[in-house]
Amino acid sequence: MAAKVALADVEVGTELPAITVRVQRVSLVMYAGASGDFNPIHWNERFAKAVGLPDVISHGMLTMASAGRVVTDWIGDPGALVEYGVRFTRPVVVPDDDKGATVEYTGVVGEVRDDGTVRVDITAKFEGQTVLGRAQAVVRLA
Amino acid sequence: MALNQDYVGKVYPPGEAYQVGREKVREFATAINDLNPAYHSVEAAQALGHADVVAPPTFAFVITMKAMAAAVFDPGLGLDYSRVVHGEERFSYSRPLVAGDTVVTTTTIESIRVAAGNDILTTRSDIATVDGEHVVSAWNVIVSRGTGGES
Numbered sequence: 001m002a003a004k005v006a007l008a009d010v011e012v013g014t015e016l017p018a019i020t021v022r023v024q025r026v027s028l029v030m031y032a033g034a035s036g037d038f039n040p041i042h043w044n045e046r047f048a049k050a051v052g053l054p055d056v057i058s059h060g061m062l063t064m065a066s067a068g069r070v071v072t073d074w075i076g077d078p079g080a081l082v083e084y085g086v087r088f089t090r091p092v093v094v095p096d097d098d099k100g101a102t103v104e105y106t107g108v109v110g111e112v113r114d115d116g117t118v119r120v121d122i123t124a125k126f127e128g129q130t131v132l133g134r135a136q137a138v139v140r141l142a
Numbered sequence: 143m144a145l146n147q148d149y150v151g152k153v154y155p156p157g158e159a160y161q162v163g164r165e166k167v168r169e170f171a172t173a174i175n176d177l178n179p180a181y182h183s184v185e186a187a188q189a190l191g192h193a194d195v196v197a198p199p200t201f202a203f204v205i206t207m208k209a210m211a212a213a214v215f216d217p218g219l220g221l222d223y224s225r226v227v228h229g230e231e232r233f234s235y236s237r238p239l240v241a242g243d244t245v246v247t248t249t250t251i252e253s254i255r256v257a258a259g260n261d262i263l264t265t266r267s268d269i270a271t272v273d274g275e276h277v278v279s280a281w282n283v284i285v286s287r288g289t290g291g292e293s
Contacts, residue, residue: 002190021175034166034173035204060228065174065200072199077190078180078238084199085232085281 004076007141016107024100058092070107087133154212156246164241194241206267209247230283256290
């Protein structure tokens, strides 16, 4: 296992390349099938509205997966990730149109630890508001 | 109705073992729109020192979701699943999960608390190989809206 980023090359405040992810209804159908999470709030507009949501919403775990990509794209080897956690604070609403929802992910090194790991703090923004709280990953760098 | 505090510490032993399949890993990686070669190419994964394609970090949830059902739907716990939202998720890895792993999951109810009228349930699911090697632990926090009354 070897991250392509060296510990010596990062410091607190180092910014990771940002990514933008477009989520469409088909993304939710694919994620439902691949994950086995068939909760209808993620694909059935009628059901979602009946339980008080504005529309179908994305799986929180899909948002978490995309946010994690900020870190794994940066280090190359996903096996170098040792910890990863998020809080789900707001839903990503996915309309039934050609655009879907656009979520922007950024990451910054928040801590460099003595054991050769660093903590990355991730921000996920949808329509100008954060949708994840305390999104942090710990990775072992080369 | 508040959740049954007597269930804190309750352990749900593993059910049937889960085999991490190469095509399932690829399907999952495609569904999260992640083209990292380590998820798709055996050669690329092996070049990084892994035995086979690596499962994306959140893939573990696919496995723990099945295991957690025993706790979440335990009638004595008293959880109304229709009122539940996913609050937090965290993974702590000893090593990455890779295709070919056969794993079992043990789920423990770590805490039950009430905040702002909501019941908050934290479970920990420990995934280990059938040979007993720890791979990853997942902490799942779910919030049951409006059920954490005074009674």
